[in-house]
Amino acid sequence: MATVFKRTEMLVDVPQHYCPGCTHGIAHRLVAESLDELGVGGRSVGVAPVGCAVFAYNYFNCDMHEAAHGRAPAVATGIKRVLPDNIVFTYQGDGDLASIGTAEIVHAAARNENITVIFINNAIYGMTGGQMAPTTLPNQVTTTSPYGRDASHCGMPLKISEMLSTLDGTYYIERAALNTVKNIKNAKKAVKKAFQNQVENKGFSLVELLSTCPTNWGMTPIEALKWVDDNMIPYYPLGVYKDRGEGELK
Amino acid sequence: MAKQLMKGNEAIAEAAIQAGCRHFFGYPITPQNQIPEYMSRRMPQVSGCFLQAESEIAAINMVYGAAGAGARVMTSSSSPGIALKQEGISYIAGARLPAVIVNIVRGGPGLGGIQPAQSDYFQSTRGGGHGDYRTLVLAPASVQEAVELTQEAFDLADIYRIPVIVLGDGMIGQMMEPVEFGKYKKREVPDKEWASTGTEGKRKPNIINSLFIDPDDLEKENIKLMNTYEEIAKNETRAEITNAEDCEILIVAYGTTARIVKNVIKIGEKNGVKIGLIRPITLWPFPSETIAKYASQSSVNSVFSVELSTGQMVDDVKIAVNGVKPVYFYGRTGGVVPLPEEIYENVIKKTGGAK
Numbered sequence A: 001m002a003t004v005f006k007r008t009e010m011l012v013d014v015p016q017h018y019c020p021g022c023t024h025g026i027a028h029r030l031v032a033e034s035l036d037e038l039g040v041g042g043r044s045v046g047v048a049p050v051g052c053a054v055f056a057y058n059y060f061n062c063d064m065h066e067a068a069h070g071r072a073p074a075v076a077t078g079i080k081r082v083l084p085d086n087i088v089f090t091y092q093g094d095g096d097l098a099s100i101g102t103a104e105i106v107h108a109a110a111r112n113e114n115i116t117v118i119f120i121n122n123a124i125y126g127m128t129g130g131q132m133a134p135t136t137l138p139n140q141v142t143t144t145s146p147y148g149r150d151a152s153h154c155g156m157p158l159k160i161s162e163m164l165s166t167l168d169g170t171y172y173i174e175r176a177a178l179n180t181v182k183n184i185k186n187a188k189k190a191v192k193k194a195f196q197n198q199v200e201n202k203g204f205s206l207v208e209l210l211s212t213c214p215t216n217w218g219m220t221p222i223e224a225l226k227w228v229d230d231n232m233i234p235y236y237p238l239g240v241y242k243d244r245g246e247g248e249l250k
Numbered sequence B: 001m002a003k004q005l006m007k008g009n010e011a012i013a014e015a016a017i018q019a020g021c022r023h024f025f026g027y028p029i030t031p032q033n034q035i036p037e038y039m040s041r042r043m044p045q046v047s048g049c050f051l052q053a054e055s056e057i058a059a060i061n062m063v064y065g066a067a068g069a070g071a072r073v074m075t076s077s078s079s080p081g082i083a084l085k086q087e088g089i090s091y092i093a094g095a096r097l098p099a100v101i102v103n104i105v106r107g108g109p110g111l112g113g114i115q116p117a118q119s120d121y122f123q124s125t126r127g128g129g130h131g132d133y134r135t136l137v138l139a140p141a142s143v144q145e146a147v148e149l150t151q152e153a154f155d156l157a158d159i160y161r162i163p164v165i166v167l168g169d170g171m172i173g174q175m176m177e178p179v180e181f182g183k184y185k186k187r188e189v190p191d192k193e194w195a196s197t198g199t200e201g202k203r204k205p206n207i208i209n210s211l212f213i214d215p216d217d218l219e220k221e222n223i224k225l226m227n228t229y230e231e232i233a234k235n236e237t238r239a240e241i242t243n244a245e246d247c248e249i250l251i252v253a254y255g256t257t258a259r260i261v262k263n264v265i266k267i268g269e270k271n272g273v274k275i276g277l278i279r280p281i282t283l284w285p286f287p288s289e290t291i292a293k294y295a296s297q298s299s300v301n302s303v304f305s306v307e308l309s310t311g312q313m314v315d316d317v318k319i320a321v322n323g324v325k326p327v328y329f330y331g332r333t334g335g336v337v338p339l340p341e342e343i344y345e346n347v348i349k350k351t352g353g354a355k
């Protein structure tokens, strides 16, 4: 019988701890496939965040660092400055990257650090049990915005791809989603490109992946996928926000 | 190498370069600015990397990444900046990474002042950040000693896989003294087979990590750290002893203060009072046994801790002396540096002088 689908070499053969229907697993797969296809796994060093993906260091089949909450871009900077020929990436949630770690991501981007950043935007703090994130949508209910996010009280969400694409330093910024087969295919292209850019020494590349958290959104996995279409994509439009290889788009 | 006249901060920076440090991440703060400034000039000359980070938090996390990737790496700051670095220092300790952190201490709390102080003793010797850990703390009293201790700090960090703090004060950082770089004898250091530099497909992934979610695993890790600390205490505890044999008053002082106390000893000699000095060179591990030994001499009537603070090291002196003799404190703080006469008078006032 012909094998049509198998584990990629760049994922360790262990059960992952993510909830059923969580798209973190898909994001892992896309990263691992990209490293595999580019043949750079042996010289890759990843940085795991604090968040649901904290154990990513057990899942990616390459050398890994576990960073403090939000500091992954600074840790990756340290690694890349020591190992300029290695492929260095961070994998970060929205609390990690867009709240506690905003200074670190903005400055790594401004320096055009030649690293790849995978940014998981699920509009919530997953690991700590569903609190409001900087990316939580207006009126979205979370455990710390029980009446819905009140923008007059706690402001509006951060649009990271839009923000970072305004910096002269960034090389490539794209937002993709993990909720449909078509979107996942596009997401894969974006992730692979973000690594390819690093291989070619192009500079700072970030892919924002709209992701689900059925557990803390209080939805079934199917409802969660649909919620991305109905609520997240309209607020966080998909597409390439910056590609210095193609001139600036969008 | 011939002697040259150098400012403490620049000498510390050059010592790091001489020790093979090729990565430095820092953020400006007085009175340590000459360290990053010197590094920004010098690193490109030796194919090294100086990077000014966006904050002390970022700088120490760059250190974490660089150390995990196997580099000899350093950062420097002064008190408020060191407070911000504590998160990263705790992670470095937890992940058992070697790194050197220089603190050119200034007065506090808060924004405090920019003049020399020793008010970060607690922060330095109690770990400083969260969790059950220690850092090795080296306290130079001259620019020459700052050079040698900085060079050794890199070896100690590599040998024990821990963060090492070089604790100077504004005086050590800012004053100029003649220095020689070739004096330090390199120690043997182990290979960094744990570093995460890419598997090359030849080994299992190396993971730099301080997370141990199972309490039994974390406890094992804590015990591993504790064992390392015990080994360090056994092998590396250091103090300089001056005039302490059969002294009547025993003073414990470190860094700049210890140098002032050497003049207090001379005043004592003129007045027929024998004053001894124990100068801890390692603040952690603290030279408790040495202090206990000299304090328990029958000649000693009292022990003093003299500091540029309102009294921090005195706690450790009391623990060391363990009630065998009365322990007193004298200090000036906020950036004020006492004269030898002032210290002498206060010591005599408290102890009633010689018996």
Ligand SMILES: Cc1ncc(C[n+]2csc(CCOP(=O)(O)OP(=O)(O)O)c2C)c(N)n1
Binding pocket: A050, A051, A052, A053, A069, A092, A093, A094, A095, A096, A097, A120, A122, A124, A125, A126, A127, A128, A133
């Ligand atoms: C300094 C610090 N503050 C807070 C926490 C607690 N904490 C752990 S994960 C997390 C949020 C993670 O959310 P996100 O980055 O959105 O990732 P997700 O879990 O949704 O994937 C927080 C606040 C921590 N570990 N460290």
Ligand code: SF4
Binding pocket: A017, A018, A019, A021, A022, A023, A024, A052, A122, A126, A127, A212, A213, A214, A215, A216
């Ligand atoms: S809590 Fe949410 S983000 Fe975390 S694993 Fe579960 S579904 Fe995924």
